[in-house]
Amino acid sequence: MITKIKKIFVPLLIVIGLALSLSKEQFDEPLFWLDTSLSKAVPEQQAKLSSFKMMPVPTKAVHSATSVELRNGNLLAMWYGGSREGHVDVALYSAEFNTSKQVWSEPKKVLDRYNAANDLNRYIKKIGNPVLIKHPQGPLVLVYVSVSLAGWATSQLNMALSYDDGQTWHASKRLVTSPFINISTLVKNDGVIYQDGTIGITAYHELLGEFSEMVRVTLDGEMVEKYRMTRGKNTIQPTLIVKNEKEAFALMRDSSRSIQRAHYADTQDGGKTWGEFEALDVQNSNSAVFIFNDKKLRSWMVYNDQTRDMEHSRNNLVLAVSNDEGKTWKNVYYFENKELNQDLAEKFAYPWVEPTTNGEYHLFYTWSRKEIKHTVFNDAWLETLL
Amino acid sequence: MTSIFSLFGHGIFLLALILFIVQAKRWGKYWPLAYVLAAIMVVLPVKDWLVIEFSRGYFSDLSMTTIIMCSVYIMNVAGARRLTSSNELKYSVLALATVLYPLTLGLSMLDPYALGFSSHSFYPLMVSSLAVIAFVAWYFSVWQLALVLSLTLLANGLSVYESNNLWNYLIDPIAVIMCLVSLIYGHIGSVSKKFINKINDKVQSDV
Numbered sequence: 001m002i003t004k005i006k007k008i009f010v011p012l013l014i015v016i017g018l019a020l021s022l023s024k025e026q027f028d029e030p031l032f033w034l035d036t037s038l039s040k041a042v043p044e045q046q047a048k049l050s051s052f053k054m055m056p057v058p059t060k061a062v063h064s065a066t067s068v069e070l071r072n073g074n075l076l077a078m079w080y081g082g083s084r085e086g087h088v089d090v091a092l093y094s095a096e097f098n099t100s101k102q103v104w105s106e107p108k109k110v111l112d113r114y115n116a117a118n119d120l121n122r123y124i125k126k127i128g129n130p131v132l133i134k135h136p137q138g139p140l141v142l143v144y145v146s147v148s149l150a151g152w153a154t155s156q157l158n159m160a161l162s163y164d165d166g167q168t169w170h171a172s173k174r175l176v177t178s179p180f181i182n183i184s185t186l187v188k189n190d191g192v193i194y195q196d197g198t199i200g201i202t203a204y205h206e207l208l209g210e211f212s213e214m215v216r217v218t219l220d221g222e223m224v225e226k227y228r229m230t231r232g233k234n235t236i237q238p239t240l241i242v243k244n245e246k247e248a249f250a251l252m253r254d255s256s257r258s259i260q261r262a263h264y265a266d267t268q269d270g271g272k273t274w275g276e277f278e279a280l281d282v283q284n285s286n287s288a289v290f291i292f293n294d295k296k297l298r299s300w301m302v303y304n305d306q307t308r309d310m311e312h313s314r315n316n317l318v319l320a321v322s323n324d325e326g327k328t329w330k331n332v333y334y335f336e337n338k339e340l341n342q343d344l345a346e347k348f349a350y351p352w353v354e355p356t357t358n359g360e361y362h363l364f365y366t367w368s369r370k371e372i373k374h375t376v377f378n379d380a381w382l383e384t385l386l
Numbered sequence: 387m388t389s390i391f392s393l394f395g396h397g398i399f400l401l402a403l404i405l406f407i408v409q410a411k412r413w414g415k416y417w418p419l420a421y422v423l424a425a426i427m428v429v430l431p432v433k434d435w436l437v438i439e440f441s442r443g444y445f446s447d448l449s450m451t452t453i454i455m456c457s458v459y460i461m462n463v464a465g466a467r468r469l470t471s472s473n474e475l476k477y478s479v480l481a482l483a484t485v486l487y488p489l490t491l492g493l494s495m496l497d498p499y500a501l502g503f504s505s506h507s508f509y510p511l512m513v514s515s516l517a518v519i520a521f522v523a524w525y526f527s528v529w530q531l532a533l534v535l536s537l538t539l540l541a542n543g544l545s546v547y548e549s550n551n552l553w554n555y556l557i558d559p560i561a562v563i564m565c566l567v568s569l570i571y572g573h574i575g576s577v578s579k580k581f582i583n584k585i586n587d588k589v590q591s592d593v
Contacts, residue, residue, distance in 0.1 A: 010524050013536035018517040020543020021552070024504035114434070121389040123435045123443030148443035156446075176549035179490055179499050181559055182446040209492020223550040225503045231495045274495075 027224045030200070030216065030270035031245045033136065033193040039295060042359035047381040052374040053367075057081060058093065058107055064188065065364035065372045067354040068134040073099050075354065075362055076140070076166040078110065078130045079372050085128075086152070088113060092130050092144060094166055097374070099358075104374075110169060116146050116158060119172040123148055128155065132166075133191040133199060135219060139163050143175075143201055145186050153206040154183040159221045173221035175201075183207060185215065188288055188350070189239040192248070192271070198224050200271055202250070204236040210255045212238040214271045229274045235263045239291045241299055241326065246270050249326045251291050251301065252277070253284065260286050260306060264326055282320070282329050285313030290351040291326065294382050295359065299326050302335070302351035302363060314347040317365060321386065332385040335363065335375060348373075388447075391546040395448040396441040399560070400428045402456035410463045417463060447547040447554060450537040451479055451561040454530060472530040473572075474523070476565035483562040486553065502552035512552065513539065 059081030067077040075097040082090030091112035096105045117124040128145040135141050140162040145155045157175040162168060177185040184207035192200040194216070201215040212229040229238055234256035242248045249266040262284040265277040283306035291301045299322040306313045317336040320329040336348040351365045360378045367373040401424050405411075410420035430437050455471045462470060490499045501508045520535035534556075541547070542555045549555065 006524075006529055010529070010532050010536055011521065013540055014517055014520045014524070014532070017536055017539025017541075017543050018513060021504075021513045021539050022510060022543075024543065024545075024550075026509075027505040117435065117439070117443075121393070121439065121442065123440045125443075174548050176446070176547070176551060176554055179486060179502075179551070179553040179557065181444075182549075182554070205492060207491065211492045213497075223503060225505045226497065226500050228495055228497045228500070231492050233492070 027198060027216075028196055030198075030225075030227075030272055031195040032200075032242045032248060032270055033195045034242060034245065035136075035193075037357050038355050040357065042295075042357075042379075045359060045378050045380040047384050048360070048376065048378045049381050050376050052097075052102070052104065052376070053371055057371050058109075059083070059091075061085060061369045062093075062372055063366045063369060064129045064350050065352050065366065066130050066132045066190075067352060067362060067364055068132040068140055069354060069356045070096070070165045072165070073356070073358065075099065075356070076132065077364060077372065077374070078132055078142070078166075079364075079366075080128055080130060081107075085369070086126050086147075088126055090126055090128070092127065092142075096166070097362075099356075110142075110166075111160075111172070113146070116172055119160075120146075120158065120174050125149070128152065129186060129188050131187045131189065131191065131201070133193070133201075135197075135199065136193060137197060137219065139219065140166055141191075141199060141219070142169060143187050143191070144172075149181075149183060152186065155186045155206070156182055157185050157187060157201070157203065157215065159217065161219070175215065175217060175221065175223060177203070177215055177223065177226060178205075180207070185213075186236075188237040189290060190352070192240055192242055194270070195245065202238045202240055204238065204252075206236065206255075208233075210234055210236050212236060212250070212252050212265075214238075227272050227274070229265055229267075229271075230263070230277045235265075235277055237288050238265075239289055241291050241293050243325065250274075251280070251289050251326060253286065253288050254279070255286050257286075260284055262289050262301075262303065266326075280327070280329065287314050288350045290353055292353045292355055292361065294355075294361075295379050298323060298382075300353075300382070301329055302353060302365070304349065305331060305334075314349050315344050317348040317351065319385070321382075335365075388546065388548050391541075392442055392447045392548070393438055395453050396438050396445070397428055398453055398456045398460065399445075399448055400438060400441055401425065402459045404428070405460060405463050417465065420463070445558070445560060447549060449554065449556055449558040449561055450541055451475070451534050451556065452558055452564065454534050454537070455561060455564050458530070471565075471568060472528060473569070474528045475530045475534060476569050478531060479557060479561050479565045480569075482557055483559075486557065487559075487562075499551065499553055502554070503550060509552075513542075516552075516556075 062081040065079040078094040092110040093107045095107040113124040130144040133141040142160045158172040160169045160172045203215045204212045214227040216224040235252040237253040238250040252263040254260040261279040262282040265274045285306040287304045289303040301320045304314045305318040319333040320331045346368045354362045363375040404424035523532035538555045542552045
C-alpha cells in the first residue's frame, strides 16, 4: 500500500508543485518612477533656514527619524523611542508638523513590540529603525525593523500601510528576505518606487557580511525580488538619488574599523545590477549619510564629517554639495558645531531629508539621542551656499 | 493562513526536539505519555507568549526538509516504522548549504537567494531543475529526497508561508544542523561499533 502511494503520490506532487511554482506571478524588469511633483516650479523664495525641536518627546531616548509629506502639505515624522536603544520598551512614535502654523503635534505611540507580535503571530524582542515611504497610489508605507533572536544583526523587516495619512496603520506583515532563518535585513534610508507600483526598500545586511541591497516588494507586502548593491563587510545604509527611469547612484555608510569613507555605487538598469562600489574622498565615521537632489538636480549630502575631530566624529553635522552626480563633494554648511566648540560628548546622527512640493527641505536628525531636531531650508538658501 | 502552516511546522519541530531531549525512545511502552507531555510543552505560555510563538520568532518559518526530518524522528520514536532520515537527503542539504549560505552572507555580488523569487530570470530553470532531481530521486527510490523536493515545490507554488522564495521552503539552518549532527553521530556510532566488534573478536580469539 505504502509502496503504491510512493509510486503514484510522489510524482503527482512533483508535477502539481512544478506547475504551481511556474505559475507564480512574475514582475517586469525594474524601472524607477520619477516623482515629478517635486520638480515643479515654485514662486520666488526668500532664503530660509529655521529649526524646530520636536518637544516634548515622551521617552528618555529617541533615534532614527523618518518623514513624509502628507496630502494636505503637512509632514508626518516617525522615530523610535524608549529607555534606551534596543530596550524592550522601545516603540515607534509619530507626530505631525502643521506647515501653515509651523507647530508640531503631540507625539503619539504608533506601535510597540506587543503590537508587532500580535500582528505577526510570534515573539518579538525589540523594534528599531522605521522608514516611511509615500506611495503614489495613496497609502503611506511603513517599513520597520524588529528583532526576535539577539542583537541588531539578527533584525527582520516588517511592513505596514496607512490609508489615512498615518492616523491608523493596518496590521504589519513580515518580509522574508533571507534564507538564514530570515535574519539580518535592516533599513535606515528612503526607498524608491518603481513604475509598476512596486517599492524598492534600501536595505542592508549586518550578519558576518555587511553590505547593501534593494528589497523589492509589492504594496501588499509580497516580496518580488532582491538586488545586491555591494558585497563584503563595510557598506551599509544605502541612500539613493534616482536620475532617470534606469539610472541612480547610491552612497553608503562605511562600517569598517579602519579608515572610513562614504562609498559610492551606481546602476544603469533600475537597480537590478550595481557597478563595483568605490570609496569616495569623503571621510565618514561609520555613521549614516543621506543624499537628496535640489530642483536644479544638484546633489546634496548630510553627514558627519570625520576630518574635523577623529575622536568625536559624530560631533558635527555637515551639508555637502556635488556637481558631478555624487563623485566629489564639497562641505558648504555645518548644521551642528560650526565652530567646533560644543560639548564634545554631544552626537548628531541619522539624518533624513524630506523635500516637499513647496520647494522646502525638512532635515531631521537625532540630537544626542535625547530629541529629534527638525531644520527647514529651501532652494533659495541652498543657492546662497554655492 | 500562512501563520497556521508555520505554527504547524513549529509544532512538529518542537515535538521532535522535546522527544529528543527527554529521550522518549527509552520510555518503552510509555512513549505515548512522552508525546502528551511534549504536546503540552509546545503550547505552554511563557511570559506573554507561547513556546511555539518563541520558536516562530527565533527560527522563522521552517523548511520542508526540517519538517520531514522531524516527522521521521517523531515516527521513529513511536516505533510504528523503523524510519531514519536518509543519508542522501543529509548530504544533499549539506552540499546546498555550503554553496548557499556563504554567498548569501555577502561573499560575492552573486546572490543565489535571489534565484528563488519568481520574477528572477533563472527561476523557471531552478524550479525545473528541482523537479528533475525530484523525479530522478523518485526513480531511484530515494524517497525522502523526492518527498522533500516535491513538498518544497508544492508549498512554494501555493505560498503556504510568508515567503515568496523557493529557498525558504527547501532549506534552513536547522535542517543543516540536524543533518550535520545526525551524520557525525552516525559516523561516531559506526566507528565505535567497529571498535567494540574488534575487541569482542579479540577477546573471543584469546578465550
